Amino acid sequence: xxxxxxxxxxxxxxxxxxxxxxxxxxxxxxxxxxxxxxxxxxxxxxxxxxxxxxxxxxxxxxxxxxxxxxxxxxxxxxxxxxxxxxxxxxxxxxxxxxxxxxxxxxxxxxxxxxxxxxxxxxxxxxxxxxxxxxxxxxxxxxxxxxxxxxxxxxxxxxxxxxxxxxxxxxxxxxxxxxxxxxxxxxxxxxxxxxxxxxxxxxxxxxxxxxxxxxxxxxxxxxx
Amino acid sequence: xxxxxxxxxxxxxxxxxxxxxxxxxxxxxxxxxxxxxxxxxxxxxxxxxxxxxxxxxxxxxxxxxxxxxxxxxxxxxxxxxxxxxxxxxxxxxxxxxxxxxxxxxxxx
Numbered sequence: 515x516x517x518x519x520x521x522x523x524x525x526x527x528x529x530x531x532x533x534x535x536x537x538x539x540x541x542x543x544x545x546x547x548x549x550x551x552x553x554x555x556x557x558x559x560x561x562x563x564x565x566x567x568x569x570x571x572x573x574x575x576x577x578x579x580x581x582x583x584x585x586x587x588x589x590x591x592x593x594x595x596x597x598x599x600x601x602x603x604x605x606x607x608x609x610x611x612x613x614x615x616x617x618x619x620x621x622x623x624x625x626x627x628x629x630x631x632x633x634x635x636x637x638x639x640x641x642x643x644x645x646x647x648x649x650x651x652x653x654x655x656x657x658x659x660x661x662x663x664x665x666x667x668x669x670x671x672x673x674x675x676x677x678x679x680x681x682x683x684x685x686x687x688x689x690x691x692x693x694x695x696x697x698x699x700x701x702x703x704x705x706x707x708x709x710x711x712x713x714x715x716x717x718x719x720x721x722x723x724x725x726x727x728x729x730x731x732x733x734x735x736x737x
Numbered sequence: 738x739x740x741x742x743x744x745x746x747x748x749x750x751x752x753x754x755x756x757x758x759x760x761x762x763x764x765x766x767x768x769x770x771x772x773x774x775x776x777x778x779x780x781x782x783x784x785x786x787x788x789x790x791x792x793x794x795x796x797x798x799x800x801x802x803x804x805x806x807x808x809x810x811x812x813x814x815x816x817x818x819x820x821x822x823x824x825x826x827x828x829x830x831x832x833x834x835x836x837x838x839x840x841x842x843x844x845x
Contacts, residue, residue, distance in 0.1 A: 537825030565752035601762035617760035672836035679831040681790035700784025701791040724784030
């Protein structure tokens with residue numbers, strides 16, 4: 515591949531990332547302001563986005579950090595295990611020559627966009643660049659602007675509620691016949707444990723027990 | 738070790754683990770068989786997202802008076818997500834609706 519083709523594919527990737535950017539900036543802002551409202555310093559909040567770059571697990575991290583450090587590590591890692599699948603699929607579809615760079619930006623949205631497009635590794639990197647910088651910019655605006663925003667009690671409560679909205683929004687695409695069982699079971703287990711004052715344990719058990727129960731029930735259905 | 742250092746350590750550990758989960762499958766792509774593992778992980782991710790939703794919902798709604806605003810906000814997130822298929826915008830609209838409802842009904 516010549517240099518011009520490589521650059522044009524990189525540009526194509528950045529252009530393709532525009533819808534992702536549109537989505538990432540407000541969620542990044544919500545993440546930044548939520549983290550600060552939960553007691554994280556603005557710089558620490560930006561550092562989380564710079565180093566981790568995985569939306570839902572970052573929200574899980576900031577939610578759990580004040581209750582249990584162990585769970586603040588285990589739950590995000592557990593949530594991010596789906597990236598094993600993403601990377602494996604992408605590696606089989608696209609020839610990857612710089613895995614240490616390409617791997618970093620493989621988020622849900624980048625993965626979903628890349629599997630629906632014909633392109634090479636440069637296009638994938640272009641997608642990742644657009645997504646990554648919009649996520650950082652969103653986080654910075656939310657984190658550094660939130661001290662002004664949080665002076666207003668109503669606004670502060672609404673920004674904190676964005677966390678609930680995010681998890682709900684991530685759940686909506688899975689509210690179909692095949693996946694709703696896992697969602698209901700996971701929510702039920704977590705709700706029960708929350709009432710017993712064991713929220714973190716409930717989330718972990720939801721992630722382990724729900725797929726096991728769903729598989730068991732499907733097995734019985736198929737018999 | 739003080740609290741700040743523990744925070745940074747946890748952030749670093751999550752960052753390294755997340756990166757390795759993205760990086761290693763690319764390096765070892767010919768050795769990984771995903772057939773059974775994929776379904777478990779997929780169901781597990783959905784269950785965890787649902788668990789996080791329920792936990793954050795229950796902790797943010799402190800009483801029955803909060804419920805109408807919370808439910809109305811989530812309904813609008815659902816409707817706008819179905820209309821636009823854009824998570825970020827749907828959440829932004831949700832935050833605005835929650836804020837407006839909190840201003841209109843300050844005692845809720």
